[in-house]
Amino acid sequence: MQLVVGRIGRAHGIKGDVTIEVRTDEPELRLGPGAVLATDPAATGPLTIASGRVHSGRLLLRFEGVSDRTGAEALRNTLLIAEVDPEELPEDPEEFYDHQLMDLDVVTADGIEVGRITEISHLPSQDLFIVERPDGSEVMIPFVEEIVTEIDLEEQKAVITPPPGLIDDQAEIVSSRDADADADTDADAAEDESA
Known part of the structure; x- marks a missing residue:
């Protein structure tokens, strides 16, 4: 079974590195050096990860055969797809594929x-x-x-347990303008009664 584990973003530097939008809770398992990934579009791949590192909180990968910025830019928006055993489950019971x-x-x-x-x-x-x-x-x-x-x-x-308005039209919309209008109406009614 195939799972999308990432999407290639923009090129980073001039040596073929690309930013990765990670779409897996197990990047160290799915996006490590040596991993061979199918791609969408299929003609772009398969891609083999040569190296990876984290830079400013973002995962950067370099693929075998991609050694310059032009090659890296050509991969932009490509989806990375890993082959996964359908019986395999995430380690954390609160996570799901x-x-x-x-x-x-x-x-x-x-x-x-x-x-x-x-x-x-x-x-x-x-x-x-x-x-x-x-x-x-x-x-x-x-x-x-x-x-x-x-x-x-x-x-x-x-x-x-959806909040009001998420799946129905029962959301209450309250604005300060409505509250002010209600207060003015109450004040006008009080004046009329005293007059």
Whole structure:
């Protein structure tokens, strides 16, 4: 089974290094020297990692056969794909591979069906579940502990406790302007009563 483990960013320096947007919780395992990775687009790869290092909090990799900035720039936006045993699980029981989460039913803590996970979007700040609702619409649910309270792989479901407005239109929008208008109305009513 194949997993996307990173995306190549811009070139760094003149010797063929590239920045990597890491998409795996195990970069030392998946993106270490000697690792051979498939690519998307496929014509770019496979790529073998020659060396890697962290610079200013960012992973930099150099691939065999890429020795200058021009070659590095040609790799920009290429997805890096690792071959993974489908039975392999992350070391941390609170972590999951994308393929484990795909097609899970999403339900609220009180049992209301929300939909089914059709995609997982990896953003720099957090991951998002793209959930297809029964009516065909989509809702995005941040994959954070406060909202996704349980992943039950045996039951094939993700349990969520969404804040108001995330999956419904019940969000209360309160602005200070509304509060000021209410206060003015109350003051006007009090004046009318005293007059």
